[in-house]
Amino acid sequence: MTGRTPTWPCLALTWTDKSKKFKVTDWPKEDYGKFYDGDSYIILYTYKKGDSDDLKYDLHFWIGKHSSQDEYGTAAYKTVELDTFLDDKAVQHRECQDHESDRFKSYFPTLSTMSGGAETGFRHVEPVEYKPRLLHFAKEKRHVCVREDRMMELLSDDPLDDDDESVGEL
Secondary structure (H helix, E strand, C coil): CCCCCCCCCCEEEEEECCCCEEEEEECCHHHCCEEECCCEEEEEEEEECCCCCCEEEEEEEEECCCCCHHHHHHHHHHHHHHHHHCCCCEEEEEEECCCCCHHHHCCCCEEEEECCCCCCCCCCCCCCCCCCCEEEEEEECCEEEEEEECHHHHHHHCCCCCCCEEEECC
């Protein structure tokens, strides 16, 4: 399962000021595997088994640890809508930040979690000033996971494993 790329676009939830609703939007292919901890995402993996022409679906919704209840509720609801559109053939998976399944991780060569949120009506992300970051790299089976850690919390609460590496930006 290593290196499988979702065959349908990854989708993000964005807030529209005009309609005051969340809408599902495409997530750029170059950003597959990059997630903001303040957002929720829907990922569909489509495949065939053996020589069958029948399509199979794994449908995931990923919830960032700082995602709002509105966002992850909408992600769950839109996941059900998409499953209905696919004639209820999809297997639905709920993925929570830092507790992703091996199947989910297999879709991306690197899984990166960044602080903040994609540009929405709730959280407009603009670079105000540069802040040093500590990136924590951990190898989990055949995958590399990259997480942005707060320096003081990492140094005081979470000792590094011998197999992990961290890179600080200054």
